[in-house]
Amino acid sequence: MSSVEVRAAEVALHRRAAWACAAAPGRFRVWEHVGVLAVLAEDPALGFLSSVSGVGPDTLPEAIRLADAPVWGTVAPTLVVPVGLGGAALSGAGFTRVGQRPLAIAPVPASTAPESDVVAADGSFADVLLAGYEVDGPVAAFIRAEHRLATVRGLFLMRAGSPIAAAAMSLHGDVAVLGGASTLREHRGRGAQTRLLRHRLHLAAEAGATLAVATAAAGSASAANLRAAGFALHERLAWRRPRTPGSTPAPGGRG
Known part of the structure; x- marks a missing residue:
């Protein structure tokens, strides 16, 4: 890059x-x-x-x-x-x-397909996101405030009518920040975040973004998911x- x-x-x-x-x-x-x-x-x-x-x-x-x-x-x-x-x-x-x-950075693909089970989140987005993060106190309050912003778009991956994973994105000029993502403990390891990642890239392309960025802990499953989706790690x-x-x-x- x-x-x-x-x-x-x-x-x-x-x-x-x-x-x-x-x-x-x-x-x-x-x-x-x-x-x-x-x-x-x-x-x-x-x-x-x-x-x-x-x-x-x-x-x-x-x-x-x-x-x-x-x-x-x-x-x-x-x-x-x-x-x-x-x-x-x-x-x-x-x-x-x-x-x-x-940093995980990738060009936004010009054309990607949406994920059929991903929907726009409702007012419970922060609750689901925090349940997946399993944090509380000031960190939870900070995350909740950030994801109440209208400029931060929240998404759910649904299964049997209920959200099992959450992810967010925001646009800053032609750069999409794919920040804020978690999966409920009992649904981890089944590709939920990969699907949410693909869907956010689809939305970023629709919005005219040309670059996407995300952060992930070194050696984590999130970093592996980003690499598999074509992101390069800086x-x-x-x-x-x-x-x-x-x-x-x-x-x-x-x-």
Whole structure:
């Protein structure tokens, strides 16, 4: 995949994050600085959101400086950097690798068939999605707020008249973000998410999108499903270091 496609995918995910943070309870800030994309969530339970991404060879020094900015307060943001970029510089600046955050990116097929058992979700979408995720607390509240947005389209895969899996998508220019998907425990391992993935690509094509992006944990079943559907994985590493004690508290509000 090209650097242009990767950049478009990261920007689309950043825009989706901005929507979610604007809708969710809590204190957030979402902004762009010299081409680098930043998200700050003050609630420790949502610490996985606090990140600096969209980093390339020309912006790595600025990303490192941004991670030191007073705006973060006591929050330690995760720097998300392509594999092979800046390892020595990050280690030298005190960062430690803490995992992987791959992106799955694919061109949207010009013509795909819809899935007959996939329907537009009703008001119970977040309930089904969260039942599949099996999470609660602030994470569940954040997910529920995000998926109440009219700009985030929810879908159900039905079986015997009941939803067994849920998936969402949103459009950001000509990029479709296929974010938010889960299957009820008793129905896992039977291809539900593959069908929902195909249907979302169909809808993305109908809407005129040319690129689709999704995230999945490295080595997960979701990542395998995305590969099987023709997505290429853009490997990114997560780096983090503790904040310096006594840092200036982050300002409230959303940016």
